[in-house]
Amino acid sequence: MSGFFSWLPGQKKTNSRDVAKDRLQLVLVQDRVNLSAQQIGEMKDELIEVISRYVEIDRDGIDITLTRSGRQSRLTADIPILGARH
């Protein structure tokens, strides 16, 4: 994600090629699943909500990302479980 945030003021200047590639990767993931960044955010929130109904999860350690490998899109969720729900 460092590339994605590097355009922010005060960050180290990255060349525009890297910025272009990062932006492209992000927009293509959204295009391919036909969801906006906001909808993807909502999907993640709902996913977390459903899982936390069953188990206690570590909300700070959650990593849910949409990625592409080749021409396939993939949703990867890494959600640390603290223990059983009481």
Add this chain to the structure above:
Amino acid sequence: MSAVVITVTSGKGGVGKTTATANISTALAAMGKKVVAIDADIGLRNLDVVMGLENRIVYNLVDVVEGTCRLRQAMIKDKYLPELYLIPAAQSRDKTALTPGDMIELTNQMREDFDYILIDSPAGIEQGFKNAIAPADRVLIVTTPEVSAVRDADRIIGLIEAEGKYSSDLVVNRVRVDLVRRGDMLSTEDVVDVLAISLIGVVPDDESIIISTNQGRPAVLQNGSLAGQAFRDIAARLTGQTVPFMELDGHDSFMKRLSKLFKL
């Protein structure tokens, strides 16, 4: 003989579809192949001017489909090469004058007499694109190393894959070596990495294209044109030859070109 139908498309406009179609068609014909180039961009015809044939048009693609003329009457013989023909688009009509079925029928009528039929697709993903893609055995997707062009190419690749019957290859056009070197342009590797389809050509940004378009004489006919060489390489790869990619990112490109020249 049974022709291979190759559709040249891109999604985004202005990335060089027509230039690519004219140059690859001309290069194939210069290799001794029998070639027809069809301009499927109804209402925005341009392949005729890029090939320098705009003054010879009597009939067009829509005339053939509607039966106003015979197929042969709409085929314009190229100025430079004996086995190259152009079927121009209609200028005063729109894309609804054609259907995908028309394009399949038309190309089927020509398959026996030619080695290659190239179709210059209009920009976009609407009817005109669907017409152009319908008869394709292969698809060449043209993009430039820019976010907007690559994004549109990705969309087109998705649509073609959904049809499930085409093999598509990528042409990265207008690569600026100086910008790639200083980190201000997506490299060919970046574009291939993102789109994940096979690469068939890398064409440098080259002023000889502008000059050759001004003159109506495709750059592949000029010996000194780097872009012309890149299009000749694409044509050779289409015929099944293995041609190494032009060295466009490294500092030793001049030496590599020299050594290629002397077949070292």
